[in-house]
Amino acid sequence: MLHFDAVVADTHNDLLMAVAARPPKHWVQYFRDTWLPQLTEGGVNLQVLPVFIDDWYRPEGALRQTLRMIEAAHVIAAEVDEVRLCLNGDEISQALADGKIALVLAMESMPGLDASVELIPTLHRLGVRVASIAHWGRTPLADGSGEDATGSRLTAAGVESLEIMEDLGIVFDVSHLGASGVAHVLERARRPVMATHSSARALLDHHRNLTDDQLRGVAATGGVICVNFLPAFLTEHPRKVTVDNLVDHIAHIASVAGIEHVGLGPDFIREVLFDLTPPCCETNGTTGLDVDAVIPGLDGPRGLPLVTEALEKHGFSPDEIRLILGENVLRLFQAELGVRR
Numbered sequence: 538m539l540h541f542d543a544v545v546a547d548t549h550n551d552l553l554m555a556v557a558a559r560p561p562k563h564w565v566q567y568f569r570d571t572w573l574p575q576l577t578e579g580g581v582n583l584q585v586l587p588v589f590i591d592d593w594y595r596p597e598g599a600l601r602q603t604l605r606m607i608e609a610a611h612v613i614a615a616e617v618d619e620v621r622l623c624l625n626g627d628e629i630s631q632a633l634a635d636g637k638i639a640l641v642l643a644m645e646s647m648p649g650l651d652a653s654v655e656l657i658p659t660l661h662r663l664g665v666r667v668a669s670i671a672h673w674g675r676t677p678l679a680d681g682s683g684e685d686a687t688g689s690r691l692t693a694a695g696v697e698s699l700e701i702m703e704d705l706g707i708v709f710d711v712s713h714l715g716a717s718g719v720a721h722v723l724e725r726a727r728r729p730v731m732a733t734h735s736s737a738r739a740l741l742d743h744h745r746n747l748t749d750d751q752l753r754g755v756a757a758t759g760g761v762i763c764v765n766f767l768p769a770f771l772t773e774h775p776r777k778v779t780v781d782n783l784v785d786h787i788a789h790i791a792s793v794a795g796i797e798h799v800g801l802g803p804d805f806i807r808e809v810l811f812d813l814t815p816p817c818c819e820t821n822g823t824t825g826l827d828v829d830a831v832i833p834g835l836d837g838p839r840g841l842p843l844v845t846e847a848l849e850k851h852g853f854s855p856d857e858i859r860l861i862l863g864e865n866v867l868r869l870f871q872a873e874l875g876v877r878r
Contacts, residue, residue, distance in 0.1 A: 539855055540845035544633065546583035546863035547838065548667075548763040549643075549712075549734035549802040553586050555812045556613070557606045564609050565616040572838075573619060579838035582633055583863055583870075584620075585667060585733060586610055587645040600649035607663050610642055624664055625706075626871030641870065643667035643733065646713065652677035652694045657701045666874045667733065669710035670698055671718065680715040682744040690721040703728045706876040708869070711735070711755065712765075712802070716744070719751050729759035729873055731866075734802030736770045736786045737793075743770055749793045756794035759872075761865045763802030764790060768830040775830035780847040783832060787861060788851065796857050800866045801844065805837050 552572050556564050576584060588606045590599045614622035621632040623639045632639040642664045650656050660668070670676060670691075673683035678695035680687055691699065699722060702709050709730045711719050722730060732755055738746035747755070747762065755762055764786050768775035771782045791799045810828055834840045848858045 538842065538845075539849070539858060540842040540862070541580045543580075543845070543859045544582050544863035544867050545580045545841060546585075546800060546866040547579075547581050547803055547841070548585040548731070548800060548866060549587055549645075549765075549804045550584060550838065551587060551589055551645075551804070551806055551809045553606045553609055554589060554591075555809045557602070557609045558813055561609075561612070564612050568613050569617060573617065575838040576638055577619070579841040581638060581838055581841065583629065583639045583641070583867060585641045585643050587643040587667075587733070588665075589645040589672070590648050594648070603644075603647075603649035604663075607642060607660075607665070610640065611664070614640060622664060623874075624666065625875035626873075629867065629870055629874070641666050641874070643669075643710065645669055645710075646672040646676060646681070647678070647698075648676065652692075654678070654694050654698045654701055657698060657707070658705060661705045661707060665707060666870075667708045667710055667731070668702060669713055669733070670695055671715065672713050679718040681713050682715050685715050685717075685744050687715070688717050689715060690717045696721075696725065699725060704878045706874060706878070708760075708873050711747075711751075713745070716748075716751075719747070719754070723751070723754040723758065726758050728878065729761075729869055730755055731760040731869060732762045732802070734763055734765040734804040736765045737789045739793075740786055740789055741771060741773065745770055752790055752794040752798075756798040759869070761798050761800045761869050762790050762794055763800035763866065766801075766803040766832060766835055767806070767826065767828075768832060769826040769828075771832075775827045778830060778832050780832050780835065780843055781851075783835075783844065784847045784851050787848070791857075791861070796860055797865055797868075799861050801841075801862065803835070803838070803841075808837055 670678040671681035680689040768778035
């Protein structure tokens with residue numbers, strides 16, 4: 538099957554949240570039992586692991602939790618033979634050649650740093666190779682897309698963070714960044730940027746999705762837009778979503794940005810949220826997303842072969858499907874990760 542012959546890259550899975558919520562002595566076994574089988578059955582070869590810190594840790598506990606999640610990734614990589622934490626393109630290539638799942642550490646917003654961007658090199662030393670600087674709301678570095686009404690660009694510290702990342706070879710992630718912030722980044726970027734988990738605003742007018750101009754802007758840097766699988770970002774009727782809705786977004790982004798600039802950023806969050814949320818509480822939080830809705834069969838990584846089947850039915854060629862599944866992301870990471878400017 539084409540899917541299992543291709544490089545499959547998932548640029549956003551919040552599984553580290555669930556791992557780090559457990560006592561450290563359980564990290565490895567939980568990953569082995571719960572997530573490794575899903576990644577293997579889904580054919581995932583390259584997994585980006587974002588470090589995301591929930592609001593209740595902020596601000597005092599955010600840095601400690603950031604370090605715990607990074608440590609969890611290192612412990613997993615050291616103890617689980619099937620995976621390998623990679624710091625650059627050569628290490629990714631070698632991991633794939635050795636039949637390992639290549640893991641790449643990312644930051645989703647950086648609440649643990651506040652405005653202390655001088656600590657970004659510290660994160661780099663710890664293995665972080667992809668990073669964004671905002672989530673839904675306001676940070677000392679920029680506004681997230683939930684604050685689009687402010688029209689805010691990057692703060693001075695945010696501009697400095699972009700420069701530091703580009704110097705170090707940390708790929709800048711525009712997913713979650715407010716519209717004016719995305720424009721600001723695209724004006725100043727001197728290296729490729731990426732969207733790790735964003736869909737097309739032309740198909741669904743949600744502030745988390747990217748406009749056609751933004752899609753073209755990311756592509757112009759040499760970057761990749763990785764499509765988010767959350768039904769709330771794909772269709773106005775999340776409970777009626779199908780894999781065809783997902784393929785529509787993939788096809789649209791390919792038509793606007795070019796087939797060489799599309800990837801997959803599933804954001805398989807439902808299992809993580811259900812795992813971490815007490816029975817007393819709703820999982821939707823303040824975002825208003827219907828996280829109970831999923832594409833049938835795509836509630837986790839093991840369903841990824843369904844995407845390949847849908848792309849084939851849509852008429853994409855095998856070479857195009859390989860690009861979408863992971864070759865575009867692999868190309869970007871091989872050229873940029875850990876490569877100092």
